[in-house]
Amino acid sequence: MALGRRLEKQVDQRKKKVVVIGVDGATFDIISPMIKKGRLKNFARLLKESAHGTLVSTIPPNSSVAWSSFMTGKKPGKHGVYFFMEKKPNSYARPVISAKSIKAKTLWNLLSEQGKRVIVVNVPVTYPPEKVNGFLVGGLLTPSPMSVFTHPPELHMELIAALGDYPIDTDAVDVFLNTGDEVLAYQSMVHGTRKVHEAAKLLMSKNAWDFAMVMFSITDKVAHVAWKYTIPEYQKQFPEKCAKFRGLIETSYELVDDLIGDIISTLDEDTSVIIMSDHGFGPIHEKFYVNRWLRDEGLLVLKKGGSFRxxxxxxxxxxxxxxxxxxxxxxxxxxxxxxxxxxxxxxxxxxxxATEAPPVIDWTRTRAYSSWTGGEEVIYLNVKGREPEGIVASGEEYERLRDEIIRKLQNLRDHDGERVVEKAYRREEIYAGPCMELAPDIQFVTRATAILPRGELFGKPIFEKPADFSPAIHRMNGIFFMRDRNAKKGAGIQDAHIEDMAPTIMHLLGLPVPEDMDGKVIAEAFQNDFLSDHPIIFKPVRVEEGDHVFAAESEPGDGTPAEEEADIRRRLKGLGYID
Structure with missing residues (x-):
């Protein structure tokens, strides 16, 4: 539906509440078959009562990027997050990000400025917590239980007193890494999920609020490690183990379905409900060692005496x-x-x-490199004046080399003769904004996003089939449901993107949408009469207003203290995000 743009004239002051329930990594590829089996009663009801559809993730469909785009309504060129690691100026190192890496105002920051009371529980990339008009409990990338990951700071201890426990989001990952016991790890995951649910319900029941959000991550974590149990070839190798664990993904979806139903049962009919995910999921096909490929192409060169072996x-x-x-x-x-x-x-x-470049690289002859920790579909050029030992001149040489690498990527074939890269982009083709200097020079998307880039430099194979079919990796197709009095009930929505969530939520709350958001209000989800009576209003934004609360006090690489990075990297590795 085409709607004329309107600048801010008046703010719709209707009293409204919005609840967002995030289901990390949820996909209709799992939900739809389960509904047909009668196993997800609340998702089934939402299909009838909500406008719904696939929610297109970010490029890349990584949780750090996608959740940052969700909470800002902006693409990476404006919020500055391109992966769990970030580019550090005048360095080849790639430190871990934090909430300080997000260089745009978050949804809860904008709502707080408008006097709205907010509750935010377990959303990734919210550590360290920003000050909001309400409560915030940090999610993925919180370093440890000893960290101050709530606002106000005393909230963590209050939750423990009220609930008996409140573990950080990655406690179950630590259990698995320390014991190797899948049963104990899953018990920890279920326990943590229930505590997240209890914390959100407690805060919502005891406090006044206009916007509340809770994010359940069990669907993502289980899919990463348990998808292999559904693969026939793996089932032949380990039949007893697969018989025990092959239902973990569906069981986890059923748990979240029950928790969604419980939260909705406490809400009145005037409260809008949004259910969404940051990306979809699917099995891994193979690994692609990007730095080895660059090495073999003569673009990344080792020092004399350096070995490929x-x-x-x-x-x-x-x-x-x-x-x-x-x-x-x-x-x-x-x-x-x-x-x-x-x-x-x-x-x-x-x-x-692990975030530093291998010391055997000869930067005086290296023209391009990728991530050292893997997981990123990126290539950086060793640019003179930008990198510490850059040799590629800006301008014609830069563009010629970038075109050459893109051409080679798009012609690359694996051992099966299939294309490896679906599309390779110059950064300015998909990103725009004040954070472009942090973007990779080339961002590529692998075939069906089923090929996992790895950062390991040493060794010969460019492609490798994973021995245990792990980890399962992200797809572009997330989910979206919007239940509201004025929604088109049962309507299928096309072409909704994750950055559309923030402006849509602001419109539901009767607030003007900042003009600098990349996302749009999902007008197709609303009844026509409602949009006629409540037109979308846009708020002009001065440049200085677009800066995030952390932007003035941090630089890339300053987000997470060095002593906390090792633990975070270990957990990201345990989930398969990095090497």
Whole structure:
């Protein structure tokens, strides 16, 4: 529906509440078949009562990027988050991000400025917590239970007193990394999910609020590690284990379905409800070692004497956790060997910081490089005056090299003869805004987003089939439901994007939408009469108003203290996001 733009003339002061329930990684690829089996009664009811559809994620469909776009209504060029790691000026290092990395105002910041009371529980990239008009409990990337991850700071202890416990979002990941016990890890995950639900309900029942949000991450974490149990080839290798665990994904969706129903049951009919996810999910096809490919193309060069070969110790480690030993010793024992090595065998650990560039790279001859920690579909050029030892001149040389790499990426074929890269973009083709200097020079999307980029430089294979079909990885297709008196009930919505959530929520609350948001109000979800009576109003934004509360006090790389980064990286590795 085409709607004329209107500048701010008056603010619609109708009293309204909005609840957003995030279901991390949820996809209709799982929800729709389960509804047909009669297993998700609340999602089934929402299909009839809500406008709904696929919610297109960000490029890339990474949780850090997608949730940042959700909470700002902006694409990465305006909010500055491109992955869990960020580019540090005049450095090859890529430190972990935090909420300070988001250089645009968040939805809860904007609502607080308008006098709205907010409750935000367990949304990723909200640590350290910003001051809001209400309550905020940080989610993914909170370093530890000892961190101050709530606003107000005493809220964590108050939740423990009221609920008996409130674990941080990644407690279950720590359980698995420390024990290798899938049962204990899942118990921890379920416990944490229920505590998140209880915390949100408690805050909503005891306080006045206009906007409340809670995010359940169990659907994402379980999909990452348990998708393999649904794959026939893996089931043939480990039939008993797969028989036990193959239902974990559906069981987790049923749990969240019950919690959604419980929250909705406490709301009146005038409260709008949005259910959404940041991306979808699917199985991994193969791994793509981007730095090795750049090395073999002569674009990334090692110092004289540097070796492409694995060290004997690293080769031994790969053998111990490889497919043959998995068959001989069993999946759990091999997993324990890998974790023991990582924790206790110090001589097998890399000496350098995992976010730093390998010291064997000859930067005087290297023209391009990718992420050292993997997980990113990116390539950076070694630009003179930007990188510490840059050699690529800006202008014609830069553009010529970028075109060459894009052409090679799009012509790249794997061992099966299939294209690896679906599309490679110059950064200005998909990003725009004040944070462009942090963007990769080339951003690419792999075939069906089913190929996982890895950062490992040493070793020969460019492509590798994962021995245990893990981890499952993100897809572009998230979910969206909007239940509201004025929504088109049962209507299917096309072409909704995750950055559309913030402006849509602001319109539901009767507030003007900042003009600098990239997202749009999802007008197709509303009844025509409502839009005629309540036209979308836009608020002009001065440049200085667009700056985030943290922007003036932080630079890229300053977001997370060094002593906390190792724990965060370890958990991201446990989930398969990085090497």
């Amino acid at each position: 694995l060290s004997p110790l690293r080769a031994l480690r790969n053998f111990l956790v490889g497919p043959l030993m998995r068959k001989i010793l069993g999946e759990r024992i091999v997993g324990m060997l890998s974790r023991i090595r990582a924790r206790n065998l110090k001589f097998l650990k890399p000496a350098r910081d």
